[in-house]
Amino acid sequence: MTTAEEFLQNDPSYHRLKDKVVGSTGMAFYRDRDDILCDVVMRRLLATGLRDCDAYLELLETEGGSDELDILIAELTIGETYFFRHHAQFEALEQKIIPDILRRNESIRQINVWSAGCSTGPEAYSVAILLKERFGKQLADWNIHIHGTDINRKFLALARTGRFGPWSFRAVPEEIRERWFNQVGDEWEISREIKSMVRFYPHNLVTDPPPKPENGFDLILCRNVIIYFDRATAEALVARLHESLADGGWLAMGHSEPNLALFRKFHTLSLPGAIIYRKEAGYAPPALPARTAAPPSPPPSRTRAVKTVPPKKPARQSARSALTAQKDVPPPRIPAPRPAPHLVLELAEKGDWDAAEAACDAMLRANPLDGRAYYYRALLLEQAGRFAESETALRRSVFLDRRSPLPHYQLALLLLHRQDVNGAQRSFRNALSLADRREADTPLPELPDLTAGQLREMAAQYLQRLKG
Ligand SMILES: C[S@@+](CC[C@H](N)C(=O)[O-])C[C@H]1O[C@@H](n2cnc3c(N)ncnc32)[C@H](O)[C@@H]1O
Numbered sequence: 001m002t003t004a005e006e007f008l009q010n011d012p013s014y015h016r017l018k019d020k021v022v023g024s025t026g027m028a029f030y031r032d033r034d035d036i037l038c039d040v041v042m043r044r045l046l047a048t049g050l051r052d053c054d055a056y057l058e059l060l061e062t063e064g065g066s067d068e069l070d071i072l073i074a075e076l077t078i079g080e081t082y083f084f085r086h087h088a089q090f091e092a093l094e095q096k097i098i099p100d101i102l103r104r105n106e107s108i109r110q111i112n113v114w115s116a117g118c119s120t121g122p123e124a125y126s127v128a129i130l131l132k133e134r135f136g137k138q139l140a141d142w143n144i145h146i147h148g149t150d151i152n153r154k155f156l157a158l159a160r161t162g163r164f165g166p167w168s169f170r171a172v173p174e175e176i177r178e179r180w181f182n183q184v185g186d187e188w189e190i191s192r193e194i195k196s197m198v199r200f201y202p203h204n205l206v207t208d209p210p211p212k213p214e215n216g217f218d219l220i221l222c223r224n225v226i227i228y229f230d231r232a233t234a235e236a237l238v239a240r241l242h243e244s245l246a247d248g249g250w251l252a253m254g255h256s257e258p259n260l261a262l263f264r265k266f267h268t269l270s271l272p273g274a275i276i277y278r279k280e281a282g283y284a285p286p287a288l289p290a291r292t293a294a295p296p297s298p299p300p301s302r303t304r305a306v307k308t309v310p311p312k313k314p315a316r317q318s319a320r321s322a323l324t325a326q327k328d329v330p331p332p333r334i335p336a337p338r339p340a341p342h343l344v345l346e347l348a349e350k351g352d353w354d355a356a357e358a359a360c361d362a363m364l365r366a367n368p369l370d371g372r373a374y375y376y377r378a379l380l381l382e383q384a385g386r387f388a389e390s391e392t393a394l395r396r397s398v399f400l401d402r403r404s405p406l407p408h409y410q411l412a413l414l415l416l417h418r419q420d421v422n423g424a425q426r427s428f429r430n431a432l433s434l435a436d437r438r439e440a441d442t443p444l445p446e447l448p449d450l451t452a453g454q455l456r457e458m459a460a461q462y463l464q465r466l467k468g
Pocket residue numbers: 024025026027077078079080081082085116117118119120123149150151152155203204205206207222223224225254
């Protein structure tokens with residue numbers, strides 16, 4: 001325990017202050033990171049000359065309190081970002097998403113993009129560069145509006161300067177940097193042309209109503225933001241992002257946030273190395289099955305796993321699932337030529353959860369020791385909000401496919417969701433070391449769009465953040 005932690009844990013108002021921080025930023029991450037939070041709060045107590053959290057809370061509630069809240073938030077937010085972060089997503093934007101927006105908006109000749117949680121700006125500027133670089137001629141007479149928003153005003157001030165150090169260019173080909181930036185001392189300043197395409201302004205994704213351009217956003221990027229939020233906050237945010245999109249608009253989340261459950265309202269598209277979500281007019285998300293409390297499951301053991309029959313399905317609302325839930329009724333026939341694992345994925349991505357579950361059951365009937373099937377089952381259970389059962393399925397998958405990194409990674413996400421940071425760190429470390437044993441460009445058997453190298457990077461990023 002740090003000295004600040006020891007001091008503040010004895011302060012009766014510390015937890016009230018913590019609730020205020022989490023409530024006003026969404027960063028549930030700090031619920032069990034008292035080590036970091038106490039250091040920051042202690043610094044602010046010293047800087048403001050206040051004696052305890054009660055006095056500090058009072059300051060936050062006064063008229064000038066919002067300035068102090070901004071300072072506190074600036075100390076707590078983590079703004080790691082760089083240009084063209086996650087190359088595969090920018091490939092998907094270039095190959096699929098921007099051409100689609102150009103086709104759809106041909107008549108209005110306008111594009112609205114929102115980089116939500118933009119930090120110091122590279123994400124928003126990268127989209128601007130991509131539009132100019134690859135679609136400049138076509139877009140010559142179009143109105144392009146790129147909004148960059150963040151809760152941290154210091155980040156926004158940096159974004160507006162348009163100046164960046166060399167580390168921000170670690171994923172940028174040199175010719176792009178040469179074309180769109182001018183060197184100023186040790187830094188690079190973005191060209192006026194690109195700068196004028198982006199407008200940066202403060203916005204809190206948890207408490208503020210989202211900006212709503214007249215025709216809705218064509219593309220929202222909200223990458224590496226919700227990893228700090230709890231489930232309920234993330235769900236509410238995803239619903240608001242859905243509302244802010246135009247029909248047919250696209251949502252890009254961080255590539256370490258693949259969580260089909262959160263994005264049920266969207267049509268999910270798996271593109272090479274990237275998952276992107278689309279709002280589709282008339283797309284009806286499948287009804288969620290009723291949440292059932294699962295009895296605690298025994299830890300998996302090999303003998304148990306051999307004897308395991310696939311867990312019984314809970315009663316579901318749709319007629320189709322009611323049918324397939326009956327033992328003597330065969331599940332939907334699986335077309336022979338397609339490998340079953342990929343069929344489960346395809347069905348899940350279409351949001352056809354019942355059929356995906358039936359396909360998963362079929363895999364387990366064929367081989368009750370199929371770790372991959374347990375992995376898919378875990379994803380399906382998670383989307384239904386049945387986290388305890390999902391965890392059991394993941395632990396089985398981990399046990400059965402000992403050398404596979406992805407189940408460890410998914411388990412880490414689940415543990416993080418229920419605030420078990422130590423457990424999550426252990427599982428991220430397992431995922432990382434198992435991914436390390438594979439060639440970086442080897443596709444992972446459970447999600448062939450993802451390579452071992454990408455998973456390694458994702459696990460490393462989480463570990464880095466959890467280290468604080
Ligand atoms: C890790 S950065 C991600 C930057 C960029 N999207 C990317 O992926 O490179 C996360 C950003 O989310 C912002 N953020 C955190 N909570 C927020 C909130 N409630 N509203 C708006 N922005 C928030 C932080 O200030 C930070 O700049």
